[in-house]
Amino acid sequence: xxxxxxxxxxxxxxxxxxxxxxxxxxxxxxxxxxxxxxxxxxxxxxxxxxxxxxxxxxxxxxxxxxxxxxxxxxxxxxxxxxxxxxxxxxxxxxxxxxxxxxxxxxxxxxxxxxx
Amino acid sequence: xxxxxxxxxxxxxxxxxxxxxxxxxxxxxxxxxxxxxxxxxxxxxxxxxxxxxxxxxxxxxxxxxxxxxxxxxxxxxxxxxxxxxxxxxxxxxxxxxxxxxxxxxxxxxxxxx
Numbered sequence: 391x392x393x394x395x396x397x398x399x400x401x402x403x404x405x406x407x408x409x410x411x412x413x414x415x416x417x418x419x420x421x422x423x424x425x426x427x428x429x430x431x432x433x434x435x436x437x438x439x440x441x442x443x444x445x446x447x448x449x450x451x452x453x454x455x456x457x458x459x460x461x462x463x464x465x466x467x468x469x470x471x472x473x474x475x476x477x478x479x480x481x482x483x484x485x486x487x488x489x490x491x492x493x494x495x496x497x498x499x500x501x502x503x504x505x
Numbered sequence: 506x507x508x509x510x511x512x513x514x515x516x517x518x519x520x521x522x523x524x525x526x527x528x529x530x531x532x533x534x535x536x537x538x539x540x541x542x543x544x545x546x547x548x549x550x551x552x553x554x555x556x557x558x559x560x561x562x563x564x565x566x567x568x569x570x571x572x573x574x575x576x577x578x579x580x581x582x583x584x585x586x587x588x589x590x591x592x593x594x595x596x597x598x599x600x601x602x603x604x605x606x607x608x609x610x611x612x613x614x615x616x617x618x
Contacts, residue, residue, distance in 0.1 A: 399545075422603070424606075432611065433595070433609040433611045433612065434609045436607075483603065492550065492553065492563075493607060495547040495548040495549075496547055497547040498547050
């Protein structure tokens, strides 16, 4: 079935270093990908979204490019900050399904940034 | 802007108990969702409602009921709480349509003793 696979578990980094959180997906429909971020004890919030192949999308220093050829939508940042410590979810929405607006979420990747 | 409110914030129940979680949104969104968040398992869809008076099952609907009382509110009932169950239940809302951004509430943390 349709699915989303993310970098597993915990990613730890020192502030100022670059990060890439992997996201790959499987679908038979036209994909729309999202990245949501959830800080501790807060609600998940949208970080990025895209349905355009090979076009970089950016927000708050994070960026991602949807590559349909490799079914990927990796999240990157060139220099992480302490405030980036959070749980990151990749999610897939599919056009052409019966289910309007339904998202399939990956398991989430926790990013922990140290000083 | 708008806000999603979930009550209660923390819910402690006993095995076999019927428990109800409530969600209110003031975005005037048509579509509302209930997700369950378990550590290491992402968010799994329990129920959703495309518009008022609509109710659809998600992948995890067994053991739950839902009710869309009006456009702004969506309730979830755990029909029989399972012993040692611990999870966070997240409510979300969006405009109706493909690719709509979902806005989430802060969650209800359930613990079953």
